[in-house]
Amino acid sequence: MRAYNFCAGPAALPTAVLEKAQSELLNWQGKGVSIMEMSHRNKDYVAVAEKAEADFRDLLNIPDNYKVLFLQGGATLQFSAIPLNLLGKNNQADYISTGIWSEKAIKEAQRYGNIHTIDATFQKEGKTAIADSSTWQLSENASYVHYCDNETIGGIQFNEVPKTTAPLVVDLSSSILSAPLDVSKFGLIYAGAQKNIGPAGLTIVIVRDDLLDQTKPEIPSLLKYSAQADNGSMLNTPATYSWYLAGLVFEWLKEQGGVEAIHQKNLEKANLLYGYIDQSKFYDNPIAQPNRSIMNVPFTLADSSLDKEFLKQAEAAHLLNLAGHRSVGGMRASIYNAVPLEGVQALIEFMEQFATKHG
Amino acid sequence: MRAYNFCAGPAALPTAVLEKAQSELLNWQGKGVSIMEMSHRNKDYVAVAEKAEADFRDLLNIPDNYKVLFLQGGATLQFSAIPLNLLGKNNQADYISTGIWSEKAIKEAQRYGNIHTIDATFQKEGKTAIADSSTWQLSENASYVHYCDNETIGGIQFNEVPKTTAPLVVDLSSSILSAPLDVSKFGLIYAGAQKNIGPAGLTIVIVRDDLLDQTKPEIPSLLKYSAQADNGSMLNTPATYSWYLAGLVFEWLKEQGGVEAIHQKNLEKANLLYGYIDQSKFYDNPIAQPNRSIMNVPFTLADSSLDKEFLKQAEAAHLLNLAGHRSVGGMRASIYNAVPLEGVQALIEFMEQFATKHG
Secondary structure, eight states: OOEEOOOOSSSOOHHHHHHHHHTTTGGGSSSSSOOSOOOOTTTHHHHHHHHHHHHHHHHHHHHHHHHHEOOOOOHHHHHHHHHHOOTTTEEEEEEEEHHHHHHHHHHHHTTTTTEEEOOOOEETTEEEOOOOOOOOOOOOOOEEEEEEEEEEEEEOOOOOOOOOSSEEEEEEETTTSSSOOGGGGEEEEEEESTTSSSSSSSSEEEEGGGGGTTOOOOOOOOHHHHHHHHHOSSOOOOOOOHHHHHHHHHHHHTTHHHHHHHHHHHHHHHHHHHHHHHHSSSEEEOGOOOOOOEEEEEEESSGGHHHEEEHHHHHHTEEEOOOOOOTTTTTEOOTTTOOHHHHHHHHHHHHHHHHHHHH | OEEEOOSSSSSOOOOOHHHHHHHHHGGGGGGGGGGGGGGEEEEEEEEHHHHHHHHHHHTTTTTTTTEEEEEESSSHHHHHHHHHOTTTTEEEEEEEEOOOOHHHHHHHTTSSEEEEEEEEEEETEEEEEEGGGGGOOOOOOOSSEEESSSEETTTEEEOOOOSSSSSSEETTTTTTTTSSOOGGOOSSEEEESSTSSTTTTEEEEEGGGGGGTTTTTTTGGGGGGHHHHHHHTOOOOOOOOHHHHHHHHHHHHHHHHHHHHHHHHHHHHHHHHHHHHHSSSEEEEOOOOBBOOOEEEEEESGGGGGGGHHHHHHHHEEEEEEBTTTTTEEEEEEOOSOHHHHHHHHHHHHHHHHHHHHH
């Protein structure tokens, strides 16, 4: 049987997607070969890749003046590629910090230019919140403003698109496709695939045309957005199988009714879990209500010495990967698009039983 | 039915490997999740990753003073990473050219330092050959000497390990694991996975410990060999599923008897195909005998106007992807480890029939 998988990433994929991939793994559409044994220049493969892009554009209503790139290296390689491509002549950017992943982006960007950082979090009645962007002291000469929409480790998420004059660059790794998005508000959007898109090893970048050509001369060719855009993300062999799997996820998402429909389901799952935690005296979540992530729900037990027992019993109940990130401890339930409502219900039922027994 | 797949890359994988991957795609070893839905920090996944490395080390007898890295970005990202990591204070390297892939490496390296290039090919009785390394005019101050062992497009391959004083860096993308290798002769070995290792999206680097720390300060963190080595190739989320599949290929290769045994099979396949071409008046191969690739066999038809018909009939006979690279035309049969002897026999039978009919 398939378990409920609350892993933060590489994360759960829709069972229907895996079944389809399984059925055609050795012989894709009667062609006699696996799709992973096909050249990326093969016309059949190119059609698969193009359909994946078209479906993705459709799901997010991506305007024509944006390129969609299917790259490798994860969000972490983009931490380098973004400043190398976009710092421009000013060699300056603003970076907003809301947690560990924004800090990682900052640390890498500081190696290439002048980075002005703004800690946007504050404490509000014992909970962590994000300050409204109208209160931020942004630089005058920033080439762009970078932030991380959803901090996968901290479970803290923006509930607005920040208002800035410089182009907005966002790490959407753990929230892309979870809710509708107005792409036209951004200069560049990037996301590692391994949460809501597909398997690890694929990274999607959405970049506005006018930002394509600001590259420093010494940047590695493969990191140049303009070169990748000119070559349809096939400057070299892309991660063909991951791209194909992402396409299957996009098809699945359209069958679910698209991003608006999955957003309603995600809200239902998140409200159910936060609602249960809030009324419980045994569990606690550290984030202020308006900034709670709908994808990653960290929580602590009243007695942290019970953590190991909680994880052990959860695993026995087929509720997997609930340990918090190794840097923060506690628990975390990641409830991405592919985690069904039934999984959240089963988790809450287990949490109730555990609290009754140990509370 | 599965066809015979002569694709140059992404290339044929062993059917047994795909069958194993298929059988456990939704539920890996009874854990209730796919291995592609597992965190790279999960102890089960870490064991899979470590076994893959151990088997790979075993297959190539890699000495303990070499690190093995499982990276992303293909050989092309290594074209940047190698000079950025290894050019050192001299900022100088020698690059040997034997074809299109060595030229690509040269073009990228020239963006970072002083690159001395040597065209090592020459014409010998109408065929292309590689000059012995003793005749090369190498620089005195080169930090390393780079070459491409097997030119996938040209079908030309070294039949010796060049003798140099500076550390030797080799692109083994299309020949790794096809024949025994004395790793101790090299400073760094790299290979995109999509020929003899596994699916596209994984790149293996074997690097000698003393070369780990020569990095320029501005190099992207993810490209630093020392940082990747310190973090077991998990500086960020690696291409977990591709790494797992590579592990299955290594297990399969050990079952075949290892690299020495597969080398004998590869020689048998290559000798059969070249032998047929040589005695034919209808087909021709442009490479001098000692430098013929045992992995990629380019050939031309006496009448190139028959190329399309050849490809069409071959496909109907389930002999796929025999077109030469778009930059050179003609035909090319890539006969990597996963292509069985029966595939080469079927190809020769088809070639004979086609020549009889059209010759």
